[in-house]
Amino acid sequence: MQRSSHGHAGPGDRSDDKKKYTKFRKDNRCRFCREKAAGVDYKDIVTLIKMSTNQGKLYSRKRSGNCAKHQRATSDAVKRARYMALLPYAGQ
Secondary structure, three states: OOOOOOOOOOHHHOHHHHHHHHOOOOOOOOHHHHHOOOOOOOOOHHHHHHOEOOOOOEOOHHHHOOOHHHHHHHHHHHHHHHHOOOOOOOOO
């Protein structure tokens, strides 16, 4: 009986699948560490908007990709920008 063409032929046949998935690997390093930025600026509204949802909440570290140091700095920068009325407290 002939085997179907879909599926793996055996354990040695998985090298092609690994090559297929490793092409599009996302760089998991922090955005600010990659750019070697001095810090997160509360006046940089474009960056801060990317770090928050439409409702005005901040994305988590896992979702935004920030390291712990820059996530805390982002949180402080968003709070300062809200206080200075550069960002809304609530979303749109």
